[in-house]
Amino acid sequence: MRRLERALVVADGRTLVSADPATVSWLTGHVPEIEWGPSPFSAPPVVVVDASGLVRIVVSEDETDSLSPDVEPVTFPGFAVEDVDRRSRAIELALSLVDGRVAGEPASLPGALARIELDDVGVELQRARAVKDRDELDAIRSAIAIADKGQAAARSAFAPGVSELELWTSVRAAMETAAGGRLPVLADLVTGPRTADVGGAPGERRADRDDLLLIDLVPRVGAYWADSCATVAHGDVPNLVRDGHAAARAALETVKAAVAPGVRAGDVDAAARVLAEYPHHTGHGVGLTVHEQPRIIPGNEQLLEPGMVIALEPGCYGEGWGVRVEQVVVVTEDGCDVLSGHQLGLYSTT
């Protein structure tokens, strides 16, 4: 069952309406511009699916390029010399499309659109989005291939004296060159004692001789995100750090072995925490958002299903140091396949 069918099952005869960016992209193919925040020449897009399966999107006239061929755009003015209240116009247009009994994601709906009576099916839609279609898997593979390039660039550029921002420039350039254009990228890029903070943005710090680099790269390619993390050492690091890294890698192998259909997300989480200690989740779904269902966290009763894409990222953190390794997997009929291709070794050659 493909995603539109799954959405119609959730809608159960009702009109479906959402302004959640991930739900909108999921049903329409829309790739929102995000790197520079909300555009003054646009408004949050709204998707409306009627009971027959007709998918319509309310979007600016400048943003129809990426839409799937069977999606009907209902547009308001984009970049223009004229003065138009685009947010109000978008809401009016969406209201005109909504009819009969309605289900949707109320917390995502703005203004007068939030005043319509509707049943909240946000949780059901999040669960439906967790299982990926084949074309979604292809898109995620492409994004991961780009993240792999970034990880390779970081590994080759990391050396004593290099600053985090210089590394960041090399890494981003490698990914954008591979993609042929600009990419939104969420990233942790920290060196030395900053690795103990789990993550953080690249800054002016320059690497010392025996420093660690912790780099978590999350590029978006088209509408889909990748995720990846590695920890790299250049010189000598204490045995404690080597042991921590070995523990994190062992935990990663253990969670991958634990992933299979019908397994509870919370049990996958627990399997990793026997081997390594870290103050964050063990993993999370990846797709149209950087963090989605299923969350691999303590106690989560959700059962894994084939087609779910999960980033697994156990780590180990001590006084003045931290390490983390991460791969993305897809749940198969009897286990999981690893989608990530980047190196995980503490040193370049491993």
Place this chain on the structure above:
Amino acid sequence: MRRLERALVVADGRTLVSADPATVSWLTGHVPEIEWGPSPFSAPPVVVVDASGLVRIVVSEDETDSLSPDVEPVTFPGFAVEDVDRRSRAIELALSLVDGRVAGEPASLPGALARIELDDVGVELQRARAVKDRDELDAIRSAIAIADKGQAAARSAFAPGVSELELWTSVRAAMETAAGGRLPVLADLVTGPRTADVGGAPGERRADRDDLLLIDLVPRVGAYWADSCATVAHGDVPNLVRDGHAAARAALETVKAAVAPGVRAGDVDAAARVLAEYPHHTGHGVGLTVHEQPRIIPGNEQLLEPGMVIALEPGCYGEGWGVRVEQVVVVTEDGCDVLSGHQLGLYSTT
């Protein structure tokens, strides 16, 4: 009168509520993370100002660092192992703060927050935001200094054979190095015949010997944006292009001379269009958004006031070529001051 006082004048005894990111930042100092889209560990912040002038912001517990000291944060969970519906929690918290008669920006309000009865004062708030306080001017100056660095880097790196993405990497690195960290940047970076399209994102195209580079750089530093544009030639360009560039520069000088308190925005626009022809606005306000009031467009009756910050960007476009020059000015008591410091000449030495 500073911005909180101006907001209270707009509120006129009513509680003020908004989830417009610019209004939220304006009243609280909040610097939203934007480069990677909406965070799954946050929700759109909401500002609530009561009639006494108490400013409260509903925001994730991870996002309180940039707030002004007199702003009271009301927080929901941020990055956490636990599963929390942050968007619904944010809406509940904001609802609990709203009391009595309410004014605000309804099109910005999500979910149940949009169901409260309120007077729409969006237009009044946009106008109030157009006049900048001294600290806002300082922030904009800092952002423009960063844009200047980017323009200088583009000018020095532009040469035959360089690709748009390579230029982009140099430019972004120059700005991020100057700022000491990552920056959101909106940019047009096009070469050769692509300049005829007015703008566009950097791609794989490599510059030919006699190409133009059109580069419009819009970095955000802290919560405030800069804006800047220049067009650079390397080899020989046709006289038509040189004349077009001279016309755009003359139009820029003319609009700067036209800017003064009490002048209609539409008249500033008309002054430029006598000298050069272009299919876009002549200018726009800059501040907490990349494009705000006052818009310098045909027919706009809005009167300029001291403290308004305006980007002015006449251009000239022909068959297979385009040029544009842009500076940011602040309206003074008797004219305007130029805030931009980047070179505008078609060749590096001018």
